Amino acid sequence: DAGVTQSPTHLIKTRGQQVTLRCSPKSGHDTVSWYQQALGQGPQFIFQYYEEEERQRGNFPDRFSGHQFPNYSSELNVNALLLGDSALYLCASSLGQGILDEQYFGPGTRLTVT
């Protein structure tokens, strides 16, 4: 049973560039959430996708956008990168309508903005 997968593992970008991160949820899951984790901090919620729609959003600017595909995989796009966007980006999957919405996380994508 494949768990949550993310690609790429590491990424180095320059300020002002754009980046796309990818996530495939755990088999059987239909909901994907994205989190940003700065060094030494807990993850911060960016947004959640369910049924190909953004269901909820955290306190992140519009530079952060996403998409969910019919196979439930998801992309996180960040435009006009800032140095402060350097972080570990985590994807979590869960069942959207279940009571037991335990979240399963992927290994993350380490983004470095120079």
Add this chain to the structure above:
Amino acid sequence: KQEVTQIPAALSVPEGENLVLNCSFTDSAIYNLQWFRQDPGKGLTSLLLIQSSQREQTSGRLNASLDKSSGRSTLYIAASQPGDSATYLCAVRGGTYKYIFGTGTRLKVLA
């Protein structure tokens, strides 16, 4: 606004010791609480999920309790081992879909 605090921020114990990690939250109207483990530079591994109607959950040497009225959860680790060294995070979900995380407790178990 929900805030989650974990104390202590770091903990170092000798192997074999039983230990307790604490998590407190400001809004008791939570849907569930989840404990995670994170190794350096890695993703999060789910340890235990406690629904709001439950008082505790157990998995192997781990036991998590939840007291909604006081806004507290504890993670008890029995007979700690060097392999338990990691950062432990708790996260709460309220009436929305997002989880609010604490900043974690960095645990080091000395052989």
